[in-house]
Amino acid sequence: MPQKAKGRRPTFFADPQVDKVLAMTMALAGEVSVLRERLDTIERLAEAKGLFSRRDIEAYRPSAQVAEEREQWRKEYLARILRVILEELEAVEKGETPESYDAVVRAVSSA
Amino acid sequence: MYEQIQHPLLPQVTHDELARQNFVQALKEHLATKVSPGNKVVYEKRARPRFVREAQHAPRDRHDVRRVMKDEPYYQTWSALQRISQEMMWEAVASSVERQLPDLITRAKQRGRTLGSLTLNPDLQIPSYHTAVDIHCQPGGYHSETCPDDVAAGAIYDRAVYIYAMGRMGPLNDDLGQSLVAYVKTTYPDFRPRTILDMGCSVGHSTLPYVDAYPDAEVYAIDVAAPMLRYAHARAEALGKRVHFSQQNAEHTTFADASFDLVVSHILLHETSASAMRNILRECYRLLVPGGMMFHVEVPQYQGMDPYDAFMLDWDTYNNNEPFWGALHDMDLVALAGEAGFAAAQVIQMTIPSAFKVARSRTGLFQGGDFGGGGRWFVFGATK
Numbered sequence: 001m002p003q004k005a006k007g008r009r010p011t012f013f014a015d016p017q018v019d020k021v022l023a024m025t026m027a028l029a030g031e032v033s034v035l036r037e038r039l040d041t042i043e044r045l046a047e048a049k050g051l052f053s054r055r056d057i058e059a060y061r062p063s064a065q066v067a068e069e070r071e072q073w074r075k076e077y078l079a080r081i082l083r084v085i086l087e088e089l090e091a092v093e094k095g096e097t098p099e100s101y102d103a104v105v106r107a108v109s110s111a
Numbered sequence: 112m113y114e115q116i117q118h119p120l121l122p123q124v125t126h127d128e129l130a131r132q133n134f135v136q137a138l139k140e141h142l143a144t145k146v147s148p149g150n151k152v153v154y155e156k157r158a159r160p161r162f163v164r165e166a167q168h169a170p171r172d173r174h175d176v177r178r179v180m181k182d183e184p185y186y187q188t189w190s191a192l193q194r195i196s197q198e199m200m201w202e203a204v205a206s207s208v209e210r211q212l213p214d215l216i217t218r219a220k221q222r223g224r225t226l227g228s229l230t231l232n233p234d235l236q237i238p239s240y241h242t243a244v245d246i247h248c249q250p251g252g253y254h255s256e257t258c259p260d261d262v263a264a265g266a267i268y269d270r271a272v273y274i275y276a277m278g279r280m281g282p283l284n285d286d287l288g289q290s291l292v293a294y295v296k297t298t299y300p301d302f303r304p305r306t307i308l309d310m311g312c313s314v315g316h317s318t319l320p321y322v323d324a325y326p327d328a329e330v331y332a333i334d335v336a337a338p339m340l341r342y343a344h345a346r347a348e349a350l351g352k353r354v355h356f357s358q359q360n361a362e363h364t365t366f367a368d369a370s371f372d373l374v375v376s377h378i379l380l381h382e383t384s385a386s387a388m389r390n391i392l393r394e395c396y397r398l399l400v401p402g403g404m405m406f407h408v409e410v411p412q413y414q415g416m417d418p419y420d421a422f423m424l425d426w427d428t429y430n431n432n433e434p435f436w437g438a439l440h441d442m443d444l445v446a447l448a449g450e451a452g453f454a455a456a457q458v459i460q461m462t463i464p465s466a467f468k469v470a471r472s473r474t475g476l477f478q479g480g481d482f483g484g485g486g487r488w489f490v491f492g493a494t495k
Contacts, residue, residue, distance in 0.1 A: 001205060001209050001250070001251065001257055001263060002245075002250040002251040002255065003202075003250055004250055005198075005201070005244070005245035005248040005249060005250045005251075005252075005432055006242075006243075006244050006245040006250075006252070006432075007243075007244030007245060007248070007432045009194075010190075010194065010429060010430050011191075012181075012186075012187040012188075012190045012191040012194075013187050013191065018191075019191050022188075022191050022192070022195065023191075023195050023198070026138070026192065026195050026196075026199065027199065029134075030131060030134045030135070030138075030199060030203075031131075033130065033131075033133075033134040033137075034127050034130040034131050034134065037126075037127075037130035037133070038126060038127060038130065041126060
């Protein structure tokens, strides 16, 4: 089945790349909502079947080790999501520019 | 909000598919009620004063308003999100339909042919106003088929209309038909049509109210798109309604002169073209018996409308693959009806209340992301 509607897609921002980023963000927001709803179903089923209640979830206090593992996970998670910012900083530190890359392209092409 | 009736043809949803569709519906509702109204604030506080400063006169029409609004960051963000919500809606429904398409085709075939009928015409040429762009961004439009006996476009449309209207067009998406039926029955209590034609019926959601309203009438419904009609026929049979569906272009049908007492359409006209409009009105005149009536449900004409309101109503023309939307709403409908043979004194143009109370407590707008949010529909009609 076709994925795209025939007809030029309009863009609205000065830089059409922003339109794309927003579309991806909203798609992600949608999937977060799907996950949240699935989790809610799991919690309600668990409660209905006497496994654990949502009050148990609220009352849950992670042990020191669990808290540490979660902290580690959050750090990695944020580093992964914000990777592009750190890469930009690294490029500044190393003096990398579009011109410096083009120079490499020219160099390896002629050598 | 109404729950959509899970009739036997409506696609089934998995847990996550439903959650995905729920999200799109919530997004659309948020945009319509919380974000879209802010455009008017931006217009009044920033864009309009800027226009007056530069042009030395107030915005004269929707084109003037668009020239200043398109540069407003708030309007840009709303527009981008509105377009995205439309694309997400089709994706969330189409992916679900595609997963179960063979089953849907089987279910459509199994539906008995006991009440109404289905007549397809594989040689019918799909008009260019349907093939040029996919109307309101449904990938493949109404007409595209990817396998034999395809009903995908119809199944997608039935579910997507519910999401698009945010559940406020009734459990069977039949607000347009119900509202027009209520108007005709109230205004013409002695009118007893024996034959009724619904033009551009798609999945027949607006058609079925006529079966209940006039149980002695034979109800016919036409559309150019085979996947819509296959689905519409099976849907009507599943709901126990007798309708004769056939694949025909409303511009030139195969029905004999004076075949119908009542000819109706529901948001069909804006999905055609200037020349098709004229042909359709001429065809209505030809098909009606003397004293017969035609009614077309639409959103209001731009004439006399505040330029800002017309601008918002016109968003779909440029941003939602509704290329004829703007031109139609600028047309002189009395003159067009006159060209088709109807006497000017017999032409009516008015808004009628929505048959559904929920729809009447909406934003009060006719579009701008809140389809039918006016709680009223525009009716253009004439008696032959």
